[in-house]
Amino acid sequence: MITTLKNFTIETSWDEVLKNEYEKEYFLKLAVFVKHEREHHVVYPPKQLVFSAFQKTPFHKVKVVIVGQDPYHGPGQAHGLCFSVPKAVAPPPSLQNIFKELEQDLAIPIPAHGCLESWAEQGVLLLNATLTVREGAPLSHHNKGWETFTDAAIRALALRQDPVIFVLWGRNAIDKCKQVNELSTQLQHTILTAAHPSPFSAARGFFGCGHFSKINEILKKQGKAPIRWQLD
Numbered sequence: 340m341i342t343t344l345k346n347f348t349i350e351t352s353w354d355e356v357l358k359n360e361y362e363k364e365y366f367l368k369l370a371v372f373v374k375h376e377r378e379h380h381v382v383y384p385p386k387q388l389v390f391s392a393f394q395k396t397p398f399h400k401v402k403v404v405i406v407g408q409d410p411y412h413g414p415g416q417a418h419g420l421c422f423s424v425p426k427a428v429a430p431p432p433s434l435q436n437i438f439k440e441l442e443q444d445l446a447i448p449i450p451a452h453g454c455l456e457s458w459a460e461q462g463v464l465l466l467n468a469t470l471t472v473r474e475g476a477p478l479s480h481h482n483k484g485w486e487t488f489t490d491a492a493i494r495a496l497a498l499r500q501d502p503v504i505f506v507l508w509g510r511n512a513i514d515k516c517k518q519v520n521e522l523s524t525q526l527q528h529t530i531l532t533a534a535h536p537s538p539f540s541a542a543r544g545f546f547g548c549g550h551f552s553k554i555n556e557i558l559k560k561q562g563k564a565p566i567r568w569q570l571d
Contacts, residue, residue, distance in 0.1 A: 349390045352398040356495045360488055369484030373471055381474035383410050383417035391419025392466050393492075395459035401496060402462035402563055403504045403554055406512040409469035412477050420465035422536075423455035436536040436545065441568055444551045450570035461566050466492065468515055490515070497522040502529065502561060504554055508545060509535030529557055 349357070360366050376382050384391070407421025411431060416424050422434050430438065430453030438449045459465050468489050473479040496503050497519045505528060507513045513532055520530070531553060534544035555565035 348387070348394075350394045350397050353390075353393040353492070356398050357488070357491055360491050365484040365487050369488070372483050373480070376471070376473060376480070382471055382480075383412060383474060384419045384471070388417075388419040389470050392421070392459065392464055395420065395456060396462060396464045398495065399501075400462050401464045401503055402558060403506060403566065404464045404466060404493070404496060405506045405508070406493075406515055407465070407467040408509075408511050409467055409478055409481065410472045412472045412475055412479075414474070417472070418454075419470070420455055420459055421467040423459075423465060424453040426452040426454045428453065432538045433536045433541075436538065436541040440536070440541075440546055440548065441551050443546065444549050445568060447569045452570065454570070457570060458566060458568070461564075463566060464496075468511065486515075490518070494518060494522060497528065500527065502527040504529045504531065504557055506550055506554070507532045509537070509540065511535075 373382065377386065405421060410417035410419075410421075411424065415428050416431065418425050422437060424430060424434065434453045435449075438453075441447050442449055455463075455465055466489060469478070469480050469483075469485040470489070471480045471485065493516060505516050505519055507516055507530060512535075516530065519528055531548075531550050533548035533550060534540045536545045551566075551568050558565050
């Protein structure tokens with residue numbers, strides 16, 4: 340189920356967790372800003388896909404969080420899941436490097452497409468810090484309110500007793516999730532960090548991080564089903 344709010348929709352369990360955010364001044368201004376942007380510019384992802392990460396991975400089913408920065412800004416690329424693209428779209432360089440590391444880590448062949456929906460459906464929250472972007476203008480919706488909203492989502496997960504694995508690639512993701520250890524009273528969560536998979540930094544600590552196998556080892560110890568990383 341989804342709940343309609345302002346010009347957005349969000350999955351019901353997340354709606355319950357985040358409902359206090361909707362009437363806050365920052366969110367009301369954000370809704371007006373995004374509406375104005377869509378009236379005057381091309382904005383990605385499409386309106387109905389802005390909250391795809393939440394819709395694909397309900398709050399109580401989150402096992403892993405992968406944090407991105409903002410959506411892809413090219414035509415047809417962004418569909419609401421960080422690093423992911425629809426099946427008909429060629430994987431961008433960072434996603435190609437993710438697949439290279441996956442192949443090195445778990446001997447999973449590089450897939451024919453870059454749609455990560457199956458990961459999301461297994462409990463991997465693919466969350467960008469900023470959920471919309473103007474076409475051809477990376478970070479154009481930065482500091483407009485999305486970061487506050489996604490901070491609230493991370494805060495809710497950090498306060499959850501059921502452990503979560505936070506996967507933080509790059510300084511921006513690491514900085515965004517500093518609150519996890521601060522809020523986690525029993526240190527029940529796991530934080531995995533590495534360089535960003537971008538071609539500019541992947542060779543400086545992303546390649547060889549082994550995060551995919553580490554995630555599954557941790558999930559097994561927690562008594563949870565491992566993630567099937569292979570894409571069909």
